Amino acid sequence: MSLTNKVTAEDILRISGVDASRCMQCGKCSGACPNYDEMDYHPHQFAAMVRKGKITELMESKALYQCLSCFACSQRCPRGVEPAKLIEAVRLSVIRQKGKNYMTADALPEKLDEKIPQQALVSAMRKYSK
Amino acid sequence: MTYGYYPGCTLKTKAKELDVYGRLAAQKLGILLEEPENWQCCGGVYPQGEDEIATKLSSVRTLAAAKEKGQDLVTLCSACHHVLKRVNLDMKNNETIRQRANNYLKLDTPYGGETEVIHYLELLRDKVGFDNLKNAVVKPLKDLRIAPYYGCLLLRPGKEMGFDDPEDPTVMEDFIRALGATPVKYSQRNECCGGYVTLENKDAAKRRASTVASSAADAGADLLITACPLCLYNLEANAGPSALPVKYFTELLAEALGVKEEL
Amino acid sequence: MQKIGVFVCWCGSNIAATVDVKAVAEALKDEAGVVFSTDYQYMCSENGQAMIRQAIKDYGLTGIVVCSCSPRMHEATFRKTAVSAGLNPYMVEIANIREQCSWIHKDMAEGTEKAIVLARAAVAKLHRNAPLTAGTSPVTKRALVIGGGIAGIQTALDVADAGFEVDIVEKSPTIGGRMAQLDKTFPTLDCSACILTPKMVEAAQHEKINIISYAELESLSGFVGNFTATIRKKARYIDEDKCSGCGVCTEKCPSRKGLDDFNMRLNKRGAVYIPFAQAIPNVAVIDADQCIHFRTGKCGLCQKNCSAGAIDFEQKDQLIERQYGAIVVATGFKPIDASQFNEYAYNDSPDVVTSLEFERIMNAAGPTKGQLVRPSDLEHPHEIVFIQCVGSRCSEDAEKGKPYCSKICCMYTAKHAMLVREKYPDVNVHVFYIDARTPGKNFDEFYRRAVEQYGVDYIKGMVGKVSVEGKKLHVQGSDLLNGEQVHINADMVVLATAIEPDPTARSLGTMLTASMDTNDFFTEAHPKLRPVESPTAGVFLSGVAQGPKDIPETVAQAGAAAAKVIGLLAKNELTCNACVAHANEAVCNGCSQCERVCPYGAITYEDREIRTPEFRGVRRIATVNEAVCQGCGACTVTCPSGAMDLKGFTNRQIMSEVDAICR
CATH class of the missing domain: 3.50.50.60 (FAD/NAD(P)-binding domain)
Structure with a gap:
């Protein structure tokens, strides 16, 4: 994956507003995550890897699009770290790059069925594209 | 009692039951819900980025319009509630976001989070009162065992949503009791149904939905209730063999109050 | 005019790294009344103190200013030094240029400037100091x-x-x-x-x-x-002198609704009870909220059956x-309330217990007579999960929990795990932990024994959710070392809840x-x-x-x-604080405000005959009991007429300091 703009750990911390140094690596976030098995990197790793500056790896991660935005990780973190915000900050850093929209409107029609609510489409566009 | 009322996009289309029954019930309870003119879609997900401003503006417009009318803003859809509540807190507590959003909007008076965002269930609990609701019920839903599905967005993050104990909520159970039905407690009531990845990863959404539905079914529930159109869709469409009927809480409310009409 | 000596301490590099101590000593030489000023590496050392004693003698000093650490640290030291050289101990002033200066500044110029100002303030105050003598008070033994x-x-x-x-x-x-x-x-x-x-x-x-x-x-x-x-x-409604602790009343009591606090409310007890067999005093107590006699006026079975006649419903x-x-x-202490942690299903299942509850379950005198059974159905468990750090080590701004490590949980959890495996080898035991903290004599060896000899499954990671699924508890947590999310169907979950001070x-x-x-x-x-x-x-x-x-x-x-x-x-008397409050009788108008704010009850009023040029006659005047006054100063700031003053910290002394700082 080639990225137009280099993204640093500082960028992720600024966008997310998260203080990753507060993480004590207890793993409660990843223990709480209901979609753990679909992810290559897990919530606690986002905190650890951002601290180590491993942003490129995270930006290439498929976990960015598997997060359910259920906030179980943020809710249960005993240190107030909010991993969900870190994941979103990395995802934003990808889709803000030129040509890096993860899902476009063209792809939607084939995913739709009769009953699917507007909410699903709106939120997918919000999460996966710019 | 008059309140501003934000229906959101889905309640005008796929989730008409949530909207219409909510209004009918409110009317019966003596509550006037006024829809602001020209409201815009909230976007469906709260933009968590500190530097996300444009994606928050539609919510701010709605919130500022309610402030102009001096009204608290009532919501029904869990997602809309989540987005409006958190954007409102940003406008109240986050200096940078408040300033930047106001710079864009150029309102007559800058908006600073003055509007109170209230979910319909909070309205029933805190303004109407479940005892009064119980007295207003004309058709108690006896013999119905109902599993409340809270999902994620009403409860979390607890510090911001301030809706209920995020790990042990009771508002929906109390609501069900007020309607004369029996609440069924089950472990997945505040765990995610996977709705957000229904387009991206159908299998994952199916696994989550069936986990939630079977947890409720195993606990002996006849049906699930929810406040979220996406949860309803996902629990209906993706729960597989363990699927239970899923209804909006407002539909049962309207039924118990005797104001339900077929749509 | 005072003759003042100034002694600037380096405190090794603690002060000297951020404050130019020589410049401070030099600058203070120009202050009025200062006849000697110097600096030294460790003023509190024997050499430093000797230097002070020598200077007092050589220059005939009437007071000294020591620029050093907080007075809480070494004021007493330097007062003793002064006394040994013949000075009154209250003619010593400390300028705190460490905690309030060098430790909080980074810039040498700034630190030096502030140290000079603080030292000048101390000199200005010292000019107003007067020798004080402390009284004594007796000790109740x-x-x-x-x-x-x-x-x-x-x-x-x-x-x-x-x-x-x-x-x-x-x-x-x-x-x-x-x-x-x-x-x-x-x-x-x-x-x-x-x-x-x-x-x-x-x-x-x-x-x-x-x-x-x-x-x-x-x-x-x-x-x-x-x-x-x-x-x-x-009132325990039992005459302690008569009760023999025979326990007949506890057996006869027909009320069985009270919860047994000693057994962590896991079982019921009578309204009249003895907390446990070895209780001291071995005397029963009546729980009036549960007692049928107190609720309805009837019953009284305990009274009828007490051969000692110890039951006294009238006791106050x-x-x-x-x-x-x-x-x-x-x-x-007490364990924190586990009901806030329903992600671990504490409210949803009786089979989720706290460690102290588990302690009672394992105890032979406990609610299950020491048999390890699930509280829900009294079945023997086969799979037990222990979760550590429940409510410990949370951030200060967290919604719940405590910011500190509760210190005892790692060890008692290892103990529980080991005891279960020892007594019931058929039970699998898992412990979710963040860090195993076992400093202490024979502590780490103990924990390792749980792992190596007793086969306790330690999993590094926290549990994210416990779900009640039928009769089982589905535990979902992190196994960080193996990089996976683990799922355990447990029969019991034990929460190592944080401890907090007694309410x-x-x-x-x-x-x-x-x-x-x-x-x-x-x-x-x-x-x-x-x-x-x-x-x-x-x-x-x-x-x-x-x-x-x-x-x-x-x-x-x-x-x-x-x-x-x-x-x-062991002491017969104590030296009191010499810095006590004192009312100026010429100014006091007897308004009682100082009496009301005094936390020690040191102020009383007396009618005193006053003879001043302006007033002759009897007036109500505040009087301070110097043995009781602790010198907190609350009265001095409350007094509307400015009659109250604190010896050693008079208004004039404080104002001189302020003036020196603002100069």
């Missing part, structure tokens, strides 16, 4: 120990063995505290009751120890050596007033004017050098009331607190 757990018992025994009288005030019906609830103790696995109950008996039988059970401190006045306590002894609370020379806080600690702290931290643990006078004393003179700390600790540490601290108490009670 009796100690009050608040809390009758192992901490309070040990302190009481040690003080009593030294020959002083001790009263133990215990709020529950029996002494013994938390330790009495424990089954076994780490790392030796000896039975807790077997080592505690002999100590309880020893305390009860000690001729110098008086146990006041089912009682709480109601109010306190006075000061070190001379406290007056009012103790409320709650009793107030006891006594004098004490020293007070020991030994109020202990009575906060109000007690206010009553004693003893400072506490934000977690309601009592603060020690110095974290390293005075760890068993409260900053409030005459108040000592014993056990978990001061901070989380295990039994050996508690007993050690209890002994240390006792040593301090003995040191105090």
